[in-house]
Structure formats: C-alpha cells, structure tokens
Amino acid sequence: MTKGSDSAATALAALADPTRRQLFERLRAGPRAVGELARGVTVSRPAVSQHLAVLKAAGLVRDTATGTRRVYEIDPKGLGAIRAWLDDMWGGALESFGDEFETEDPNKKDSE
Amino acid sequence: MTKGSDSAATALAALADPTRRQLFERLRAGPRAVGELARGVTVSRPAVSQHLAVLKAAGLVRDTATGTRRVYEIDPKGLGAIRAWLDDMWGGALESFGDEFETEDPNKKDSE
DNA sequence: ACTTACTGTAAGCCGTGACTGACGTTCTGG
DNA sequence: CCAGAACGTCAGTCACGGCTTACAGTAAGT
Numbered sequence: 001m002t003k004g005s006d007s008a009a010t011a012l013a014a015l016a017d018p019t020r021r022q023l024f025e026r027l028r029a030g031p032r033a034v035g036e037l038a039r040g041v042t043v044s045r046p047a048v049s050q051h052l053a054v055l056k057a058a059g060l061v062r063d064t065a066t067g068t069r070r071v072y073e074i075d076p077k078g079l080g081a082i083r084a085w086l087d088d089m090w091g092g093a094l095e096s097f098g099d100e101f102e103t104e105d106p107n108k109k110d111s112e
Numbered sequence: 113m114t115k116g117s118d119s120a121a122t123a124l125a126a127l128a129d130p131t132r133r134q135l136f137e138r139l140r141a142g143p144r145a146v147g148e149l150a151r152g153v154t155v156s157r158p159a160v161s162q163h164l165a166v167l168k169a170a171g172l173v174r175d176t177a178t179g180t181r182r183v184y185e186i187d188p189k190g191l192g193a194i195r196a197w198l199d200d201m202w203g204g205a206l207e208s209f210g211d212e213f214e215t216e217d218p219n220k221k222d223s224e
Numbered sequence: 225a226c227t228t229a230c231t232g233t234a235a236g237c238c239g240t241g242a243c244t245g246a247c248g249t250t251c252t253g254g
Numbered sequence: 255c256c257a258g259a260a261c262g263t264c265a266g267t268c269a270c271g272g273c274t275t276a277c278a279g280t281a282a283g284t
Contacts, residue, residue, distance in 0.1 A: 016128030
C-alpha cells in the first residue's frame, strides 16, 4: 500500500486553495465558528461552509456543534499526513542528489 | 513581506495536481529526461513539459540541458519551502490545542 | 408558539487550468 | 547538408471547481 499517500494527496489539494489556506491559518489562532471565520474573509458564508467541508474531508479540521454555532478547530491528522508524505519525499530527494551534490544545502533559512 | 509563504503557496499549488505529483514522485528515483517521464504517464509529452515548467517555477525541480535531452531533477528548494510552512503550521496547531480563551464570541457560554 | 440567529445544502454561472494536436527550434548522426 | 529525434511553445477545447443567491433546517430567546 502507498501508506498515507492518499490522505496526503487530499490534504495537499485542500490546502492548495488560497481561501482555504487562509481559513486554515486563521484557525491556527484557535477554534472559531463559521460566521466568525466568514467575517474575516472576502467570500460569502456559504463559500466558507463549503471550504470547511473540504478541509474536514481532508482531515485538516474538526467541527463541534454547540447550539446553533458550529465551532471548527484544527485536526492534526491531516497535517500529519502531509508531514509524513513530505518526509518521505525529502528522503527521496536527498537520495536523488547522491551522485551530484552541486546544490545549496537544504538547511538554509529562507530569507527570501 | 510574506517570508517564504508565497513560495510555499506556489509549491503547494503545484503539488496539488495528481499528474504533477506523479512526475515529482517519479523524479524522486533520480534525474530523468522529459521523454522518459512521458512514457510512464498517461498524458502526452507536451502536457509533461507544461507540468515540468510549473514544477520548475515552483522551485520543485531543476532542468539541465544535455544535447537534445533535457534532464530534470528534484530541487530541494521548493520542498524546503513547504517544510518550513508546514513546521510553522504545526506549531500553531499545537498551540491551538493549548489555549481556549481566544474565543471572542459575544454569546457567553462558560458554563459548558 | 413565533421570531431570530446560525449553519448546511442545492442549483447555476463562470473563470481557471489541464489536455491535445500542430508547429518551430535545436542538436546529433550519416 | 539533410534527416531524424527530443523538447518547448501556441492556440483551442473542455471539464473541474470556486462563488453566489436562494432555500431548508435546527436551536435559542421572548
């Protein structure tokens, strides 16, 4: 089996959208309700709901219903899937550089 | 500016495509030419060229022209950008689980 | 019970991007 | 010098996905 590649693929595709990434990063500050999230974004509330549904399907967020409010929080599961995939990729990349190491070291800080 | 977030965003969007991810993972085994890569994929060679251009623009691969062949190899730069962004996200996610007082909902519900 | 607040869902529109086929260019070999 | 191979680019087509408006449902407050 391909390990968690499928989960990583879904999470990767989910985070590819700028709006979704913005919601996810905003959720990083703590759990928030849908309306709260929608107020900080340029798109409409239904759009936010759809994005949250995609993030949820990707295992990136979790929702908790409290009254009429629906609080969303970050789920480390999806993030872990990406991390695992990335780690695997990183190992393969370094292995690929075994013959010719004429690249910059990957330990450098990105001060772009 | 946005630090390496923009690079991470570009790399993330590039790896969101299944075909592109397939090419990238295949490149993990070592440098290969365009025709070589195109033979292992269902899409046409021009499509592969376009995908490689996107990956190159995202800093995920590097190309080296040798004769008529054009060998592509993994560039750790783009992968590093994603890794840095993911690390930042991971820290924020853990932090998100530690505090619950950031909720600014106007509806008091501390008797939960 | 009625009203209000909060959210998810449905249908539809429209822009973005992935794919193809054709063409032009460059480099190697005879 | 000419033929062939390898690759990038261009123009066009078409499906996918994000956004909006309208609607339906549930829970809390008066």
